[in-house]
Amino acid sequence: MLLTDSSESSIKSFLKNLSPVDQVGADARAAMLATRSIKTSSKLWAIDTAISMIDLTTLEGADTPGKVTALCTKAVRPDPSDNSVPHVGAVCVYNDMVKVAREHLDNNGGKEIPVAAVSTAFPSGRASLDVKKQDTEDAIASGATEIDMVIDRGAFLSGNLEKVFTEIVCIKEICGDRAHLKVILETGELVTYDNVRRASFLAMAAGADFIKTSTGKVSPAATAPVVLVMLEAVRDYYAMTGKKIGVKPAGGIRTTKDAIKQLVLVNETAGPDWLDPKLFRIGASALLNDLLMQRMKMKSGQYSGRNYVTLD
Amino acid sequence: MRVDVRKTYKLFIGGQFPRSESGRSYELLDAKGNFLANPALASRKDLRDAVVAARGVAEKWASASAFNRSQILYRVAEVMEGRREQFVSEVMAQEGVTKAQATKQVDAAIDLWVWYAGWCDKVPTIFGSTNPVSGSFYNFTTPEPVGVVAVFIDDNSSLLDIVHGVAPVLAGGNVVIAIANEEYPLCAITLSEVIATSDVPGGVVNVLTGRTEELAPWVASHMDIDGVDGSGVEPAAYETLKRDGADNLKRIYSFKAEGSPQRIISFMENKTVWHPIGI
Numbered sequence: 329m330l331l332t333d334s335s336e337s338s339i340k341s342f343l344k345n346l347s348p349v350d351q352v353g354a355d356a357r358a359a360m361l362a363t364r365s366i367k368t369s370s371k372l373w374a375i376d377t378a379i380s381m382i383d384l385t386t387l388e389g390a391d392t393p394g395k396v397t398a399l400c401t402k403a404v405r406p407d408p409s410d411n412s413v414p415h416v417g418a419v420c421v422y423n424d425m426v427k428v429a430r431e432h433l434d435n436n437g438g439k440e441i442p443v444a445a446v447s448t449a450f451p452s453g454r455a456s457l458d459v460k461k462q463d464t465e466d467a468i469a470s471g472a473t474e475i476d477m478v479i480d481r482g483a484f485l486s487g488n489l490e491k492v493f494t495e496i497v498c499i500k501e502i503c504g505d506r507a508h509l510k511v512i513l514e515t516g517e518l519v520t521y522d523n524v525r526r527a528s529f530l531a532m533a534a535g536a537d538f539i540k541t542s543t544g545k546v547s548p549a550a551t552a553p554v555v556l557v558m559l560e561a562v563r564d565y566y567a568m569t570g571k572k573i574g575v576k577p578a579g580g581i582r583t584t585k586d587a588i589k590q591l592v593l594v595n596e597t598a599g600p601d602w603l604d605p606k607l608f609r610i611g612a613s614a615l616l617n618d619l620l621m622q623r624m625k626m627k628s629g630q631y632s633g634r635n636y637v638t639l640d
Numbered sequence: 641m642r643v644d645v646r647k648t649y650k651l652f653i654g655g656q657f658p659r660s661e662s663g664r665s666y667e668l669l670d671a672k673g674n675f676l677a678n679p680a681l682a683s684r685k686d687l688r689d690a691v692v693a694a695r696g697v698a699e700k701w702a703s704a705s706a707f708n709r710s711q712i713l714y715r716v717a718e719v720m721e722g723r724r725e726q727f728v729s730e731v732m733a734q735e736g737v738t739k740a741q742a743t744k745q746v747d748a749a750i751d752l753w754v755w756y757a758g759w760c761d762k763v764p765t766i767f768g769s770t771n772p773v774s775g776s777f778y779n780f781t782t783p784e785p786v787g788v789v790a791v792f793i794d795d796n797s798s799l800l801d802i803v804h805g806v807a808p809v810l811a812g813g814n815v816v817i818a819i820a821n822e823e824y825p826l827c828a829i830t831l832s833e834v835i836a837t838s839d840v841p842g843g844v845v846n847v848l849t850g851r852t853e854e855l856a857p858w859v860a861s862h863m864d865i866d867g868v869d870g871s872g873v874e875p876a877a878y879e880t881l882k883r884d885g886a887d888n889l890k891r892i893y894s895f896k897a898e899g900s901p902q903r904i905i906s907f908m909e910n911k912t913v914w915h916p917i918g919i
Contacts (some may be wrong), residue, residue, distance in 0.1 A: 629861070630858075630861035630862065630863060630887070631688055631691070631858070631861070631862040631863060631864065632863045632864070633691075633695070633862070633863040633864025633865075633888070634695065634864065635863070635864070635888075636863060
């Protein structure tokens with residue numbers, strides 16, 4: 329076991345013993361991997377894989393039941409004119425929209441698509457533990473089978489690691505076997521790659537099934553070097569414990585090119601086992617249309633346009 | 641003796657001057673057969689990027705008031721005037737004409753640009769209508785821009801044809817992807833520098849230099865291009881262009897080298913509004 333107990337001192341000594349991240353090296357490696365060329369034959373596979381990994385997301389204050397049901401319809405059949413397009417990995421919505429999404433998916437051929445709820449006072453994480461627990465309980469009761477929780481960045485940055493750890497453990501307890509737990513690190517607020525690595529290990533040790541880069545409300549979000557650092561953390565954690573933890577970059581991935589770069593990072597860092605919606609997801613909304621347009625281009629040989637995909 | 645300051649001729653996409661994504665260029669000779677320049681040889685991916693850039697600002701340009709568009713186009717003519725000597729020397733080098741002939745062409749080009757600037761706010765008045773309908777409605781028809789228009793520049797002249805192609809499409813509120821003539825790319829590049837320093841928003845005009853026969857099939861089949869001015873395409877290829885462009889109902893036309901409001905209205909579509917009376 330990694331930790332002897334969940335006390336502040338044992339968490340601190342565990343994280344202190346982690347190898348530091350070479351910032352220049354991480355930037356350079358991510359930039360190098362971004363230049364990989366993908367041949368046409370692999371590209372179609374990559375596009376379909378990326379579609380099946382998308383957590384199709386809408387997290388706006390202006391979300392309506394109509395918008396959420398439209399999103400769910402799209403999740404089941406991303407391209408109504410083409411049956412061969414796979415369905416997306418999950419639908420990700422705010423807590424109160426979980427029920428709407430779940431019912432619409434069940435009634436429209438999307439039973440196998442999970443609904444993810446953002447929880448624990450998303451996006452800031454500024455609430456008491458009781459509120460966060462209740463938030464999570466509500467989401468699961470409404471039918472969410474994946475919980476995207478945010479960590480308390482303020483506590484993490486001020487060194488109050490036990491608080492962060494305990495919160496994740498509590499939420500994991502509530503999730504139990506009923507829901508997958510994704511822990512959002514909000515890397516844009518963690519300042520350094522070392523912090524990203526520490527937060528990744530902290531979340532994994534506390535019981536996260538997935539670690540996720542960002543809420544999508546803070547910029548920068550899922551930059552390539554940050555995803556690389558998290559994938560390395562996952563790889564190292566697997567080597568230590570034999571447990572495979574998933575990674576979910578979210579925010580700022582808008583084009584097919586970006587998505588394929590992410591897949592290259594996954595393959596070259598964590599390994600091909602992670603090229604699976606069970607272990608890698610991409611949190612996005614606009615990305616899906618770009619993937620569909622690229623797919624149309626590959627099938628028909630002519631460039632497509634935004635008139636041929638849905639407006640979101 | 642001064643060392644030559646050689647110019648790198650680039651593309652104009654989304655308000656930037658990138659090299660071709662393909663890294664290619666071609667050798668351009670002057671009228672006497674001497675080396676003149678190495679313009680970029682645009683690829684289909686440059687075209688794709690240009691369409692994305694153009695589509696991104698299409699709505700903004702279309703929704704600018706006709707008066708505002710008119711002012712901006714006039715500003716382009718002002719800046720062209722300031723570059724007159726450069727245009728004259730480029731026309732001379734490419735066409736091998738005398739300075740007097742080149743100056744005449746540059747004058748005509750700037751005047752034509754001003755003429756189209758004036759058309760912006762006249763188009764709805766002249767080509768729109770109020771329609772007499774049976775019922776208690778006012779009924780108006782107004783021409784609206786179609787969106788993204790690709791223009792293949794003709795080769796009758798090195799500068800004037802560019803203005804013939806680009807200005808009317810802009811005047812109607814469309815955004816332009818101009819494919820410069822392979823033999824006469826220099827004035828197109830200089831014009832893009834003029835446009836970049838006028839008040840035209842980045843992406844409203846995009847200029848690609850390269851081979852018409854290479855780009856034409858991609859233009860024709862691109863589902864996000866709404867209109868094509870095929871004046872600069874060979875007659876045989878023009879038929880293919882029309883056939884390939886049918887998929888998304890592109891408006892495809894070819895024009896004679898003369899100024900005409902027909903060039904503006906060809907890339908506009910009519911919108912009719914019924915407005916109830918007395919409610």
